[in-house]
Every structure is written in structure tokens, then in C-alpha cells.
Amino acid sequence: MLIDSHVNLHAPQFDADRDEVIARARAAGIGLMINISDKVSGFAAVRALADHPDIWCTVGTHPHEAKENPDLSAADLLAYTADPRVVGIGETGLDFHYDLSPRDIQAKVFRQHVVAARESGLPLVVHTRQADDLMGQILEEEYAAGPFKILMHCYTSGADLAARAAALGAWFSVSGIATFKAAEDVRALIRDMPDERIIVETDCPYLAPVPHRGRRNEPAFLPDVLAKLAELRGWSKAEAEQRTEDAFFSLFDRIPRP
Structure with a gap:
């Protein structure tokens, strides 16, 4: 099964043909998709x-949007996790490249997502850009307070x-960036990712x-991502599909495996 672990199908870019996009995904063999929350107000x-x-979802607020609700609490997030279609917390994290929300607010809101992930048992979908030191510090501090599942989404740090x-x-999830001509640094990272903990995504649109x-x-473009992952890891396409499927269900274990 091909699984797109990170889609943004609610985005306005799909307003004109959303149903057709979903149909093309199914025709391309995409068996499951996770639609990712970018802000709780838009949940x-x-x-x-x-x-x-065949579509599941997460709940959370992207670091770009953290300023929208700087007092967002873990309890606020946990209220949504009673819904069985909610299978992850995020997308959340730190983005010091664009700095669209103040850095202290990003960190504060991110930590609340961590608490929600720990208490719910759902995986934390992490966005990180140009914030390596603080991201590592927060993850390690919070993990020491109690374990939680971590997904480093579209990893390029x-x-x-x-x-x-x-x-x-x-x-770790691998995206289309792996195919970009100038992304050799990302490809080097992918070659070193842990075999049993790699999944794939489009991050569409x-x-x-x-x-x-x-x-x-x-x-529907996910097979091109999977093909590049297989090439980089020295796997056959069938092996890459099986490995990423196994890793996906190990991480998103609220989703029943067909």
C-alpha cells in the first residue's frame, strides 16, 4: 500500500477540483492519506x-500560525483527540527561517503540543527549520519528562x-525535496535515516x-517520491513500499491496518 502521510487537501489550491485530486490519488494506488492541521481554528x-x-487527520497549529493563539493549551488539543479520525498532533514545531510568529510563542505553543502527544499517545508531527539547537533541546527535555512518538516531517535540517x-x-518522512537537483544534502540525510522508521509524503500542494x-x-505524485527513496536506500520499489507501510502503521497505530 502507498500511504501519503502528509497532505493539505483542505488548502485553497484544491478548491476547484478537490474530488478529482482525491480520485487521482486512489487511481495512482494511494491507499491512505493523512490530512494535516495547520491551525486549530481551521480544524x-x-x-x-x-x-x-481512506483519509485521516491531525489536530494542531503550525509554527507560522502560533501567534494566532499563543495561549493554546494541551487540554485544548486533547479535546479533539476523542475523535477516532484524529490520529496525530500537529503539524507543530519551530520555524526560524520565516519567523512568522515570535520565537518564544512558537516554543511555548510547541511544548503544549508535546504534552498533548505524550498524554494522548498520538504521534507528534514536527516541522523544524533553521532552529536545530532549540528543537533538539526541547525534544530532549520533553522526552526526559516522559516519552512520546516523534515524526520529523519533510526533514531537511x-x-x-x-x-x-x-x-x-x-x-522521518521523505518528500519530493529528495528529487530536487540542488538537494544533495537532503539525500545524504535520507541515506542515513533508520531503516524501520522512514515514511513518505507529498506535503501537497x-x-x-x-x-x-x-x-x-x-x-498522485507520491510514487515519484517512493521511487527516489528506493534508489537512495538501494531498495526495490516493492521493498520500499513495504518498509514505509510497516513504519507508517508502527507510528500511526490508531489507524487499523487493513
Whole structure:
């Protein structure tokens, strides 16, 4: 089964043809998708797509949006996890590249997501950009307070943070960036990721893989990501599909495996 672990199908880029995009994903062999929450205030639109039997969702607030609700609490997030279609906490984290929310607010809101992940047992979907030192510090401090599942989504940060996260048992997701001509540093990281904790994603509508660069990304393009992962790891496509499927269900264990 091909599984797209990170889609943004509620995004306005899909308003004109969302049903067709979902149909193309199924035709391309995508058996499951997780629609990712970018802000709690927009959760209703994220959750609506999880009415499809092959689409699940998360709840959380992206670091870009942390300023929207700086007092967001773990209890606020946990209230949504009673819904069985909610299978993860996030996308959350730190983004010091764009700094669209104050850094202290990003860190404060991120820690509340960690608490929610710990208390719910659901995986934490982590976005991190140009914040390696603080991200590593927060993950290690919070993990010492009690374990939780970590997914380093669309990982493009440094090797040191990757090693620190891997030491905490983190999973890593590979996106279309792996196919970009200038992304040799990302490909080097992918070659060193733990075999049993790699999954794949599109992050659509962003980051369309080669040969679709410059177009709106969609889940039907996931096979191109998987093919690049197989090439980088020296796996057959069938092996890459099986390994990423096994890793996915180990991480997102609220989803019943077909």
C-alpha cells in the first residue's frame, strides 16, 4: 500500500477540483492519506475530509500560525483527540527561517503540543527549520519528562538534529525535496535515516517532485517520491513500499491496518 502521510487537501489550491485530486490519488494506488492541521481554528475544514474512509487527520497549529493563539493549551488539543479520525498532533514545531510568529510563542505553543502527544499517545508531527539547537533541546527535555512518538516531517535540517531525534526513536518522512537537483544534502540525510522508521509524503500542494516541479503537488505524485527513496536506500520499489507501510502503521497505530 502507498500511504501519503502528509497532505493539505483542505488548502485553497484544491478548491476547484478537490474530488478529482482525491480520485487521482486512489487511481495512482494511494491507499491512505493523512490530512494535516495547520491551525486549530481551521480544524473543521481539515476534519471534514476525514469523512472519507481512506483519509485521516491531525489536530494542531503550525509554527507560522502560533501567534494566532499563543495561549493554546494541551487540554485544548486533547479535546479533539476523542475523535477516532484524529490520529496525530500537529503539524507543530519551530520555524526560524520565516519567523512568522515570535520565537518564544512558537516554543511555548510547541511544548503544549508535546504534552498533548505524550498524554494522548498520538504521534507528534514536527516541522523544524533553521532552529536545530532549540528543537533538539526541547525534544530532549520533553522526552526526559516522559516519552512520546516523534515524526520529523519533510526533514531537511542538519545531521546533528537528525541524530538527536533518532536517538529519541523518531520517525522521518521523505518528500519530493529528495528529487530536487540542488538537494544533495537532503539525500545524504535520507541515506542515513533508520531503516524501520522512514515514511513518505507529498506535503501537497507544495514541493512537487521531479518530474512535476513547478506544478501544484498532489497525492498522485507520491510514487515519484517512493521511487527516489528506493534508489537512495538501494531498495526495490516493492521493498520500499513495504518498509514505509510497516513504519507508517508502527507510528500511526490508531489507524487499523487493513
